[in-house]
Amino acid sequence: MKKLALAMACLFAVGVAQADDKGGFSQNAAPPPPHKLDDGYRGVEDGRIMTVEQAKTMHDGATVSLRGNLLKRQGDDRYQFRDKSGTITVIIPVAAFNEQHVE
DSSP: OHHHHHHHHHHHHHHHHTOOSSOSBOTTSOOOOGGGTTOSOOOOTTSOEEOHHHHTTSOTTOOOEEOSEEEEEOSSSEEEEEETTEEEEEEOOGGGGTTOOBO
């Protein structure tokens, strides 16, 4: 029984040591400058990518595809988002992050 408990403890310790700590969104990290917005989460690829400027003309609740960076969390599902054309408050459900850590 002790050997089994030791083996289980080692199994869990290895998993934690190899976990990726760079994923998700961290409010403490400085966002990249607007001209360096190449990386980040890519949502549905078949949707037309819009800019923040274009998204601001859409009705409330419209589904849009944006490419840029999350700057900070403003509430449960609300985030401040920035791309090359400006900033906007967006609503992103937790399920969209696919179990990535979001502060």
